[in-house]
Amino acid sequence: MKIGFIGLGIMGESMCENIVKKHDDTVYCFDFIPAKVELLASKGAVPCKDSVELAEKSDVIISMVPKSEHSMSVYKTILPVLGAGKTCIDMSTIDPSVSVEISKMVKATGAAFMDAPVAIAGKLGIYMGGDEATCEAMRPILAYMGENIIRMGDNGKGLVMKICHNALVTQIQNGVNETLSLAQLNGISVEDYATAISYGGGQNFYLDGQWQKLRDEDYTTAFSLANAAKDVGICMNLANECGLDMPGEANVKKVYDKGMEAGMGGDDWRSTFKLVR
Numbered sequence: 001m002k003i004g005f006i007g008l009g010i011m012g013e014s015m016c017e018n019i020v021k022k023h024d025d026t027v028y029c030f031d032f033i034p035a036k037v038e039l040l041a042s043k044g045a046v047p048c049k050d051s052v053e054l055a056e057k058s059d060v061i062i063s064m065v066p067k068s069e070h071s072m073s074v075y076k077t078i079l080p081v082l083g084a085g086k087t088c089i090d091m092s093t094i095d096p097s098v099s100v101e102i103s104k105m106v107k108a109t110g111a112a113f114m115d116a117p118v119a120i121a122g123k124l125g126i127y128m129g130g131d132e133a134t135c136e137a138m139r140p141i142l143a144y145m146g147e148n149i150i151r152m153g154d155n156g157k158g159l160v161m162k163i164c165h166n167a168l169v170t171q172i173q174n175g176v177n178e179t180l181s182l183a184q185l186n187g188i189s190v191e192d193y194a195t196a197i198s199y200g201g202g203q204n205f206y207l208d209g210q211w212q213k214l215r216d217e218d219y220t221t222a223f224s225l226a227n228a229a230k231d232v233g234i235c236m237n238l239a240n241e242c243g244l245d246m247p248g249e250a251n252v253k254k255v256y257d258k259g260m261e262a263g264m265g266g267d268d269w270r271s272t273f274k275l276v277r
Contacts (some may be wrong), residue, residue: 003141004028006051006074007092008036011118013028013089015145018060020044021143030054056081058140061088065231068094075102075182084110089138090145093117095234096156096163097241099129103155115155116142117162121205123147127165160238170228170252172206173220173269177255177276180214184277190215206224210270219271226265226273229256 005016008031020027028166029045041047055061055078062076071092088106099115106113114130124146135151151163183193194211232253239246247262
């Protein structure tokens with residue numbers, strides 16, 4: 001089974017490399033940035049000149065691109081070479097409604113389609129959205145990249161879960177930002193705050209992993225404010241589509257909008273602490 005990987009960004013690069021290391025057949029790769037393709041080629045992937053060539057040669061096509069419009073562009077481009085016997089896995093974090101639209105386009109060709117966005121909490125988790133047969137058939141391939149893999153339902157449901165997850169994390173982050181600011185204004189250090197929180201019901205993965213960087217004012221970018229802001233926006237769009245009021249996430253959006261307006265999009269998402277403080 002030949003696998004193709006489209007989109008070799010920060011996450012895509014390492015995930016494609018894992019497939020190359022663990023898969024016993026050819027792995028093709030493509031990205032619009034030649035240096036990224038060359039890097040994966042040096043690790044054993046076979047470079048393609050474009051996404052169409054990759055889709056033609058691959059039995060399984062995996063994509064991981066930044067936004068809804070990018071995913072739609074990828075699948076519209078490769079649609080003419082899709083058909084029965086091919087499976088597409090979009091691992092991008094995009095609007096669920098767009099993913100469902102893409103799934104209908106792809107499945108009309110006879111190919112299979114599933115969404116499989118990722119969540120990182122020490123071990124990489126993958127949320128699958130698609131019919132059960134496709135998800136189970138692709139589980140061994142997804143296991144090259146993540147350990148915790150769960151099917152959430154039909155097409156788009158993996159993305160719904162990813163957006164719910166990320167919204168919860170941003171609200172936890174904002175709670176940390178607010179209460180840590182309040183603690184500091186009353187003479188409590190970041191370290192003592194983090195230790196005290198760990199003793200009670202407020203203990204959380206975000207603070208456990210970030211308090212030292214917050215203490216040291218280390219805002220080296222691992223996950224950008226712009227990427228987090230995109231996910232917050234997707235959540236609010238989804239909530240509006242469902243007629244649900246989410247005041248907590250709406251407040252988070254105000255913080256992220258302020259950061260984007262201030263030109264902080266390239267900073268790490270931890271820098272929301274500076275905005276709240």
